[in-house]
Amino acid sequence: MTQIIAVHSFRGGTGKSNLTANLSTALALQGKRVAILDTDLASPGIHVLFDFSLSEGDRCLNDYLQEDVQIRDCVHEVTPDPVRSSKGHIFLLPASLDSDRIARLLREGYQVEKLNDAMFAIADDLKLDFVLVDTHPGINEETLLSAAIADHLIMVMRPDSQDYLGTAVAIEVAQRLDVMNIQLVMNKLPSQFSRDEVRLRMQESYEVSIGAILPLSEDLLTLASGGLAVLEFPNHAWSDAVRDLATVLLESSGD
Incomplete structure (x- = not known):
């Protein structure tokens, strides 16, 4: 059964999209079929991490949400070679970076329920193990609906x-x-911070599981969203923590 994972943050700048892309890759490296929906429609960008850009005639989530376009036509495979060698697959449903299209979406809106319909449709069509939803930061309708079914x-x-x-x-x-x-x-924990103290504060502040504590890394800053850290720096502590989080998700799904 397909597992839906919503990745969210209250504010922008947390590295949410970077984590989504790398977590998807870590899951796919285990031979899983994974799709990513970029529902941060006002500021999309996860496609950059996969070195993907829409060509003329390519369809995206904007077309599905505002035009008479089938969701399957908006899916693009972005599987990196190391993932393909592991028998995994990554599919991306990107949003448009065109400023006119973003403005139109913000001005006219869309039926938020269609996003949920899209998740279930591609899960069945592509026989997916996981669907990861890169949300728009903050508390908003599309995020709440995605979280509710995740x-x-x-x-x-x-x-x-x-x-x-x-x-x-x-x-x-x-x-x-x-x-x-x-x-x-x-994410982005400076080296001068005590991991144990931060973990304790997180435990005292929130009654939820702590999935990972990821260090602020000069290597990742140098990468500058120009690639996937779990592939470029596979032995880095940041990558290790992302793989550990992927293992937790795999175990909870019964794999």
């Missing part, structure tokens, strides 16, 4: 006072929607 919600935050407060609000809303499996991920 098997897992991964909340990404930084060691920042505003993130601590905002994440508490987001988790409370998710719990009211009966999202049971919430994994909290601390």
Whole structure:
């Protein structure tokens, strides 16, 4: 059965999209069939991590949400060679980076329920093991609907006072929607911070599982979203933690 994983943060800049792309890759390296929906429609960008761009005539989520286009026509395979060698597959449903199309989407809106329909449709059509939803930051309708049907919600935050407060609000809303499996991920933790103290604060602040604590890394900053850290730096502590999180998700799915 396909597992739906929503990856969310209360604020932008947490590295949510980067985590989504790398977590998808870690799952696919285990031979899984994974799809990513870029539902951060106002500021899409996860496609960059896979070195993918829409060519003329290519369809994207905007076409499905606002035009008479089938969701299957908006799917693009972006499987890197190392993943293909592991028998895994990664499919991407990107959003448009065109400023006119973004403005139109914000101006006219769309039927949010269609996003959920899309998840179930591609899960069946592509025989997926996982669907990862890269959400729009904050508390908004599309995020709430995605979280409500997700098997897992991964909340990404930084060691920042505003993130601590905002994440508490987001988790409370998710719990009211009966999202049971919430994994909290601390990202971009500076080396001068004590991991044990941060973990303790997270445990005291939120009654949810701690999925990973990811270090702030010069290597990842140098990568600058120009690739996937789990492939470019497979022995890095950041990559190890992402693979550990993938293992937790695999085990919870029964694999």
